[in-house]
Amino acid sequence: MAIADNRQRLMPLPDDLLPGRCQTLAYPEAVILVNPELPELTGEVDDKYQYSCENKDNQVHGWICFKPLVGFWQITPSDEFRTAGPLKQNLTSHVGPTTLAMFHSSHYAGKDLVLSISPGEPWKKVFGPVFIYLNSASNGEDASFLWEDAKMQMMAEVQSWPYSFPVSEDFQKSEERGNVCGRLLVKDRNISDDYILASGAYVGLAPPGDVGSWQTECKDYQFWTRADENGCFSIKSICTGDYNLYAWVPGFLGDYRFDAIVNIISGCDMDMGDLVYEPPRDGPTLWEIGIPDRSAAEFYIPDPDPKFMNNLYANHPDRFRQYGLWDRYADMYPDTDLVYTVGLSDYRKDWFFAQVVRRKDDGTHVGTTWQIKFKLDKVDRSCSYKLRVAIASATLAELQVIANPILNIHLLHGIMKD
Known part of the structure; x- marks a missing residue:
């Protein structure tokens, strides 16, 4: 199974999860492998949630077979139809071999992301398309070629988005969509008298709502990108409709929302110019624990109990x-x-x-x-x-x-x- 350059492993087989071959842990998806087909996996934990991935990184994952050398890959060129924004975690692949295309899920979020359609409420949405890619290599070649080739194909599919072949009028083609660009700056006088470039900011268009509402939005489309080192951003191939522009800047507390509604029409190229985010502040910072970046990665992460190891994540980010x-x-x-x-x-x-x-x-x-x-x-x-x-x-x-x-x-x- 391969999810990323540093997340690849030989996986247990489906029979390894049968009673007598494994020991179930606190929830049925997590097991200790007691008598697996591959003896080197004995004693390891397998849990499908360990292979989850953030939407923004979930573009290609799949499987390699060694005899013969073939690969089976799912490629998702755009996450515009996935819910809750770029940091929402979703399942990818797990024992089966199973490959999942997760479009909508309340995993890691709870009832806030359970889709609710009121009686008589009109609603429609196109999920996908996703691309299934098969590749192969000659005997004697390095199996890693299959993963590298799948990544190359993924980049080609991203460049091809939105696809032109769907015949449904609900899937808008490239010429029917619009583009937005601009630059995001940070104004924080307790740090600098000058505007600060919002380097690496996450900038996105999502349905109109309160500040931060995109995190629980699960009915419509969202379009996200990351600003460059100068705070400049460009979002392409946006479906027509009304949006708010949202953003956050790693290292700065809080959320940004552009006050006016952004109306995307077919063929538009909208330059929003310089946008200024003023983080919430009442004075200088007296002390701070950690980094406001929507992650707990900088804090202390303990070693697992030796009884509950998945060796994939030994000394792993x-x-x-x-x-x-x-x-x-x-x-x-x-x-x-x-x-x-x-x-x-x-x-x-x-x-x-x-x-x-x-x-x-x-x-x-x-x-x-x-x-x-x-x-x-x-x-x-x-x-x-x-x-x-x-x-x-x-x-x-x-x-x-x-x-x-x-x-x-x-x-x-x-x-x-x-």
């Missing part, structure tokens, strides 16, 4: 996908909870990557209380001080924040698994 890491918090803090001291603690080592519950001996769970300790040498009582919390993801969770009279802040977390 995506090691957070290892099974059972939520229980490692209780191993590290069996009796007391995390205490972080600003100026002394290091979030790369001292801030656990997920706020989780603690399991009690009777099988129930209790929330955990984290503390942030900090000292202010001088307090201006005529000013307001704000704590801003950026949450990468939350499902069935409650966050309580309590500040005591001496400005120690306690974070109370309770997260239940669906």
Whole structure:
């Protein structure tokens, strides 16, 4: 199975997941391989959720057969029809060999992404097309050629989007769509008196809504791109209709939304000029834990329990996908909870990557209380001080924040698994 350059492995066989060949873990999709066909997989965890991928990266995945050397690939040239924006996680491939084209899913998000159509409400949407690609190599060639060739084909399909062959009038062709370009700047006087280039910003068009509403939007189309180092962006082949333009800039808190509705008509080339995002701020930053980039990757990710290893993710950037890491918090803090001291603690080592519950001996769970300790040498009582919390993801969770009279802040977390 191959999902990315660094996410490829020999997979268990379907029979390896039958009773007696594996041990089921906390949920039926996750198992320990007890007696697999490939002995080298014995003792490893397999879990289809470990092979999930963000929409923005989910363009080609599939399988390689070694005898004969053939590849089976699913290529998705555009994620415009997928829901909830570029960072939404979706399943890709798993034991089967199974290849999934996930168009709509509430995985990792919960009921907010369950599609709801009211009685009598008109609704239609084109999902896809996706491209199934088969390739082969001569005996003796390196099997990696098949993956590299599939990536080349993926890039060709991206250039061919939108396809011209669908006959449905609901699938708009290239000449029926429009384009938008512009430049995004950041205005933050507590950092610089000059405008800051929104380098690497995510910029997208999604149905009109509140700031950040694209994260739970699941009925219509979304079109996203990343700005270059100068904050310049270009979004091409946008379906006609009304949109808001949304954006966020890694390293800056909050969401941007252009106030006016953006109306895309056939054949338009709209230059929106310079757009300015002013992050929420009431004064200079006194302290900050982590990086506001919609990820917890910079925080402390523990090693998995040796009993629950998937060797694909050993020393891997995506090691957070290892099974059972939520229980490692209780191993590290069996009796007391995390205490972080600003100026002394290091979030790369001292801030656990997920706020989780603690399991009690009777099988129930209790929330955990984290503390942030900090000292202010001088307090201006005529000013307001704000704590801003950026949450990468939350499902069935409650966050309580309590500040005591001496400005120690306690974070109370309770997260239940669906």
